[in-house]
Amino acid sequence: xxxxxxxxxxxPGDYPSxxxxxxxxxxxxxxxxxxxxxxxxxxxxxxxLGNLFAAIANERIAHRSxxxxxxxxxxxxxxRKVDGxxxxxxxALKYFDIQFDEGAEIGGNETYAxxxxxxxxxxxxxFAKKLIEEGRAYPxxxxxxxxxxxxxxxxxxxxxxxxxxxxxxxxxxxxxxxYKNLDExxxxxxxxxxxxxxxxKIKFHDEIKGDVTVTENDQDVVILKSDGIPTYHFAHAIxxxxxxxxxxxxxxxxxxxxxxxxxxxxxxxxxxxxxxHNCSLMKQDGETRRKLSKRKDPELSLEFYRKEGYFARxxxxxxxxxxxxxxxxxxxxxxxxxxxxxPFKAEKMSKSGALFDLDKLNDVSKNELARLSVEETIxxxxxxxxxxxxEKQRQYFSDEGKLQAVLALxxxxxxxxxxxxxxxxxxxxEFIKFFFERPVLHESxxxxxxxKRSILNGFLSRYNAADDAQVWFSKVKEIAAENxxxxxxxxxxxxxxxxxxxVADVAEVLRIATTGRANTPDLWTIxxxxxxxxxRARIQGEIV
RNA sequence: GGCCCCAUGGUCAAGCGGUUAAGACACCACCCUUUCACGGUGGUAUCAUGGGUUCGAAUCCCGUUGGGGUCACCA
Numbered sequence: 001x002x003x004x005x006x007x008x009x010x011x012p013g014d015y016p017s018x019x020x021x022x023x024x025x026x027x028x029x030x031x032x033x034x035x036x037x038x039x040x041x042x043x044x045x046x047x048x049l050g051n052l053f054a055a056i057a058n059e060r061i062a063h064r065s066x067x068x069x070x071x072x073x074x075x076x077x078x079x080r081k082v083d084g085x086x087x088x089x090x091x092a093l094k095y096f097d098i099q100f101d102e103g104a105e106i107g108g109n110e111t112y113a114x115x116x117x118x119x120x121x122x123x124x125x126x127f128a129k130k131l132i133e134e135g136r137a138y139p140x141x142x143x144x145x146x147x148x149x150x151x152x153x154x155x156x157x158x159x160x161x162x163x164x165x166x167x168x169x170x171x172x173x174x175x176x177x178x179y180k181n182l183d184e185x186x187x188x189x190x191x192x193x194x195x196x197x198x199x200x201k202i203k204f205h206d207e208i209k210g211d212v213t214v215t216e217n218d219q220d221v222v223i224l225k226s227d228g229i230p231t232y233h234f235a236h237a238i239x240x241x242x243x244x245x246x247x248x249x250x251x252x253x254x255x256x257x258x259x260x261x262x263x264x265x266x267x268x269x270x271x272x273x274x275x276x277h278n279c280s281l282m283k284q285d286g287e288t289r290r291k292l293s294k295r296k297d298p299e300l301s302l303e304f305y306r307k308e309g310y311f312a313r314x315x316x317x318x319x320x321x322x323x324x325x326x327x328x329x330x331x332x333x334x335x336x337x338x339x340x341x342x343p344f345k346a347e348k349m350s351k352s353g354a355l356f357d358l359d360k361l362n363d364v365s366k367n368e369l370a371r372l373s374v375e376e377t378i379x380x381x382x383x384x385x386x387x388x389x390x391e392k393q394r395q396y397f398s399d400e401g402k403l404q405a406v407l408a409l410x411x412x413x414x415x416x417x418x419x420x421x422x423x424x425x426x427x428x429x430e431f432i433k434f435f436f437e438r439p440v441l442h443e444s445x446x447x448x449x450x451x452k453r454s455i456l457n458g459f460l461s462r463y464n465a466a467d468d469a470q471v472w473f474s475k476v477k478e479i480a481a482e483n484x485x486x487x488x489x490x491x492x493x494x495x496x497x498x499x500x501x502x503v504a505d506v507a508e509v510l511r512i513a514t515t516g517r518a519n520t521p522d523l524w525t526i527x528x529x530x531x532x533x534x535x536r537a538r539i540q541g542e543i544v
Numbered sequence: 545g546g547c548c549c550c551a552u553g554g555u556c557a558a559g560c561g562g563u564u565a566a567g568a569c570a571c572c573a574c575c576c577u578u579u580c581a582c583g584g585u586g587g588u589a590u591c592a593u594g595g596g597u598u599c600g601a602a603u604c605c606c607g608u609u610g611g612g613g614u615c616a617c618c619a
């Protein structure tokens with residue numbers, strides 16, 4: 001068979017030689033040990049926690065080593081394209097401080113452009129043509145029906161499915177048959193002529209999983225689809241070679257196709273990059289757990305976390321604790337260090353998939369938010385409110401002095417210990433709501449209606465906003481004594497049967513009347529912030 | 545089903561042949577306290593299973609079980 005003639009018929013025209021491309025996309029000059037990693041999403045525009053998880057790992061490894069992180073868009077499948085998706089990916093990741101050095105819509109080092117695979121069609125065809133010329137690839141005229149019939153038959157016979165060996169019908173088509181099909185205008189794909197034998201095992205070192213054994217590939221995989229666009233596998237080999245990726249860090253769902261990639265790199269005469277296959281983030285789904293899925297878990301989209309108002313750094317810290325098991329310990333020891341100073345290591349990544357734990361994220365969030373100053377908190381809350389808050393919430397920011405006082409109280413500024421009441425912006429806004437809006441729903445009082453009125457009236461007759469906290473509380477004690485409640489906690493604890501309750505119960509009545517809630521930060525301070533008129537009005541409103 | 549990966553408390557996990565099997569989250573109790581939050585002290589709870597190897601196994605080997613992934617002209 002004249003492979004050159006066939007190649008010319010299949011992919012007519014002159015294509016540059018491999019040497020040309022080797023020169024066009026030269027090896028990078030980078031310091032020793034520097035890693036070139038990449039993110040290569042398809043442009044669906046949807047990113048979830050799992051993507052962020054992988055993105056952080058790639059970013060850290062590139063930048064810790066003084067290397068490069070680039071963004072390549074795998075748009076070989078037209079069905080997946082969504083407008084504005086690339087910008088959405090970039091901005092979502094930027095929110096978590098993940099910056100690309102080069103790539104689609106970013107630019108940077110133009111040497112390795114373009115970063116959209118559709119714009120790289122020529123190079124894929126050049127190498128496909130070369131493989132055809134070498135007899136390592138061939139046209140296949142099988143239709144989708146042929147293929148699914150084949151699959152059905154193989155399934156029925158309990159054989160391995162796929163296009164391989166004796167099942168690869170078009171593999172040994174005669175020259176006449178090929179040209180006849182071509183003359184008839186039949187569409188074709190280009191398949192790799194696999195030389196592998198699944199009996200052979202390949203020992204392979206994975207940067208995360210360690211030594212793994214994989215089976216040699218024997219599938220004649222499609223490398224060029226009928227529209228002349230490469231499949232992922234082929235594009236991966238070409239792009240990661242010519243973009244000079246040193247470390248391919250990707251999800252472990254790719255481990256199964258690693259044999260294909262190994263054979264492709266060999267067939268093309270490229271040196272393989274190193275690989276690390278990271279486990280995916282899992283989600284509890286009923287009795288079992290499964291990989292996060294963009295279809296099934298919309299609540300795990302990054303957008304969800306922005307809407308809830310999770311603090312970006314908190315999400316990142318949590319991801320880091322899952323990513324590198326020694327991160328948490330390091331962070332405890334170096335609470336003030338830059339996160340980027342953490343010595344991130346691929347080999348410290350877990351081999352088994354971690355269950356996403358919202359409790360833990362919330363705990364991290366509380367701690368992170370408790371590190372902020374009042375000013376930082378205001379700007380964090382305001383950014384959130386401007387985008388996701390209600391009109392009323394945005395008005396909280398109009399009286400900045402009041403807001404500062406509220407936050408200082410709720411965050412425990414000035415006290416010995418910071419409070420940790422805030423987990424997200426939306427929750428914090430809800431938490432401080434009663435300072436700005438009269439509570440509509442009050443928690444139920446636990447004293448009798450008569451006691452409630454008596455306590456509230458007793459407070460109103462004594463209340464003076466000029467009182468300091470001590471005087472104020474001594475008045476509360478008076479009210480307690482007057483109504484048959486113990487003024488001193490220790491008296492109550494000693495003889496609970498002698499009292500209706502304690503001063504704590506009295507304070508609770510005042511707290512609910514003032515804020516609508518049974519649990520709040522210090523009540524005296526709250527009343528100071530609210531002002532005498534507002535306090536009286538609220539309490540009066542509860543005496544009906 | 546074939547192939548591959550994985551397996552320490554409810555969750556994330558340390559551990560690399562000898563430990564009372566760390567730590568964090570969650571949970572419980574107590575302390576602090578006018579409530580809550582914070583903080584403090586203590587507690588419940590883990591080596592999937594069966595065989596080896598070894599003086600000695602969570603750690604090494606084999607089987608079993610369980611979980612996950614993958615088997616496209618999608619990535």
